[in-house]
Amino acid sequence: MNEKNIFCYIMVAPALIITMLLGIYPMFASMFISFRTYDLLNVQERGSHWVGLRNYYTVFADERFVQTVIQTILFTVLAVGISVAMGLFLAQIINARFRGLAVLRTLILVPWFVPPAIASVIWIWLLNTDLSPINSLLRDMGWTTRNIRFLTDSSTWGPISIPMLAIVAVRVWNGLPFIIIFLLAGLQSVPKDYYEAAEIDGANIVQKFIHVTLPMLKPVLLILLALLFMGGIGHFEMNFIMTGGGPRNLTNVMAVYAYNQGFLFFKFDQAAAASGVILMMSSVICVFYMWAQSRDNLR
Amino acid sequence: MKKSRCAASVAALVAGLAFAGAANSQTIEFWTQHYADKLNWNAAIAELIEDFEAESGIQVNHEVVPWSAAFQTWLTVARGGAHPDCADMYWLHSFSAIGGDQYGPMPINEYRDEFPTLEQDFYSGALRDVIWQEDFYGIPWRGDIRAMIYRTDVAAEVGIAGPPETWDEIIEYAKKMTKRDENGNIERWGFAFGSASNVVSWLLPYYWQAGGEMMTEDGKTATIDNDAMRAALSFMRDLIWEHEVVNEDSMEQGFDALPLFVNGKIGIIGSAHQAWGVRLDREYPEIDGTWAMARSAMGPDNRSSFSGAGYIGVLRGSENAKECVEWMKFLSRDENMLRLSKASGAVGTKPAVMGSDFWSDRPWKVIVGQALEDAHTSQHPAPAWSSIATPKPGAVLFDLMYDTIILQKDMDAAIAKAQERMQAELTR
């Protein structure tokens, strides 16, 4: 082991140690627990013993959990889909040059400065049925007569409900700047020549977008979507703070479910199983992403 | 030259540490949650600590655990996490069960004789909160009594002279106070079940008032499948759907009654923290004179009020139990209990405290004192109680309340299912 290698290992060591302690170890510990019993209220007397996949069966037998899984996927797809679509659009706008750009740029980036937990608290007030300024604006404009119960209306269309859409909106609001910055970097690396060639070939704005922008952005989009989906599956804060998973479980996501099982009901074995499901879904996305990457590289 | 200066500093450092070490042998770590005004609370504790130290020579390090982290903190302690020597704690039963013989609250039976006049000095209800499985754990220091609170100006506006005294009067008065605009949007709700965000705590007083109990005294059998439960749940359900005086979204996360009450958007709250009295006095003086507290209304059987408790006890693993007991003895004196009560706004656990001037100088305080006679402890002798009573979907009582009160499902089936589930929890 020569000097250079040792130096490299030392430089990487702190980050590696922290990742192992705070990321890898808890992950394995949690997976470990998910295959054993672990009821906090009686683990002192009865201990914890191996039960294989029983916790997973239990958790999937709970219809609340199944509903939660579907909702988690739905939440993520909606939030990621809408924010990436909007991000593509807004990134193009920011990329152009026109008067008032600096102001618009600042406005678009503002939501990024708000941590998700704070955003949740702010929006709880903005979406409170009786006090919401949005509701009073809608009523003043004559578009509605009854207040919209953003976070408490339990009417559903399939698995979709107003609280779900409300939280999706807040997630989009909070995450959009990051996506825009990402896409902006990608956009600015597309050589102008391609757009000019397309222009001369007869492409209009939409066609230029489809045939030049999107294909050139493919690698950036791929990694962005992978990151967002993996993060989205495990999302916790907004659903926990804004609705706690309600009303009637309509905005529950797997992370909140796991939290409740563990810290409210003391059933850490089931909490671990729920977390294990999140882990597995993230892994699938990760594998898919790596496969897509390698396919590109092989070309 | 440099070397000797260096040696001198090292020597001084070592000496200082040794000194501090010597002094440290008489220091105890003491954690509390915070109450009412945080700065005020910290100052009050600091003063008590100063007096104690002057007297006994024992130093006390005070740390505050915010309520938002309190449950996690004690859960962690019960699982072997870092812990103080003694602390302001609650839910003795649950944390003792979780901690077992190794962690969590420590029984101090051997120091029982240091408190010879316990039964005479303290309310018996309060003492229930410091005994579990016949072991003695500490000194109860705060009560949390809930009483009714209502807007006197709204009452006057709709022609009501005083607070509702019975369940029927609740319905009648709330109906008068409820106001809607021409589109049906609510401008003022006549009634709200309770002030706390713990919605399960709203059910308990009505259930008790109907004559019911949650479980047997030994904490092993659930007793919720009865007419009292039906009466309580029906009462609550009808207030929402039949009389339309209560917000159907009350049980959803984020419902906060205080700002609504202060803005006059709620007329009566059935079960409000008595600490609200302190808060309203201090933070909203502009509405002084437009609100008042009242004893809980009379249900079919009695007029029980929700009452919680906190105690000061020792933690397993502490090596300073003796010093802690000294601290507890100091705090349990009448005048010190009064100081704690004043600073926290919490009800005291000794008649001596409740009879003081402090607890009679405001009309609401007088009411609170009276409500103490209706007190029914909310602690239950089962470790799984916190799991059963946790105010989140998936918990036994929450689901029962939500299914019957909000979703209006078949009550008999729901109650039977809840009884079954609760029993299963109790035998965990």
Added chain:
Amino acid sequence: MSSVKIRNLRKSFGSLEVVHGVSLNISDGEFVILVGPSGCGKSTLLRMIAGLENITAGDVIVDDVIINKLPPRERNIAMVFQSYALYPHMTVRRNMAFSLKLAGKDRAEIAEKVAIAAEVLDLEHLLERKPAQLSGGQRQRVAMGRAIVRNPKLFLFDEPLSNLDAKLRVQMRAEIKEMHQRLKTTIIYVTHDQVEAMTMADRIVVMNEGNIEQVGLPMELYYRPQTLFVASFIGSPAMNTVEGKLSANGLFRFSRGAEINFGDASPRSGGDKDVVLGIRPENINTRRQGIPIGEARIRVVEPMGSETLLSTSVHDETFVFLDRDRQEFSVGDTRVLFAEPTDFHFFEKTSGERLA
């Protein structure tokens, strides 16, 4: 195939004007090359014709229609870029078919046109490859193929050979010229390489600093450059230039005092003038033909195979001449240089204009 007329075209970037009122007429089917040093405005001019740059003032007229306001896609032009700008994610076939697809042509027609272009440019075996898998020359041809399939009114080339190595460049020059003869479409071509201009153009437009210096047939520019700039720019190796004074009787005096007597062969412009004398290296000989220039001391010998380039010092001025007689030269040798009087060019010193 169309005629193009440029009338007083100007372009400014902010307050900086880079093209100063340029006018030019191009006939249908002509191969016109805009040539000049970097920054002379030729690319800007081309892009204004393409519609990729906004026109600050003036008109671009194609087939008697002013097209200033038309976006590029409505101008029916095809452009070959310096970087080729081939769509990297599309095969060669799709690259070439792209514009036709956008125009809504049916598949049969597209396939046919692509096949024809591929045959012309020898791309048939490359149709399924992606640009990343092609060599520079192949990409060049694909770029041209993409332009050809559209059958446009006008071809625009923006320095297309700059990224190729010298040998390939020579080959491509011939191919482009051949393509023009075949298709007979009007071509406007931009380059900084005067050799390309000379070999390919029907007419050359020499530009410098936003102005047109001279427009004309290649040989016109070569034999009768109207300005000193054109004289120095056209022709390789570059023309020798010397400053001096020309008297009314045809005597040219070098700055160091040496003289050449041109007699009747010098331009008649009366009086003493400050002039720049020009003589091309290939017009200088050592065979005593014409009038003597002076004794030359050889400083650098550059044998090029068929000819040898000599850099010499005459009357303290540098003169380069080209020897095709396969003589042997060594550094330090002296020779007397001669040239025919009619091969000399005279330019006024201040304006750079040719003296008749």
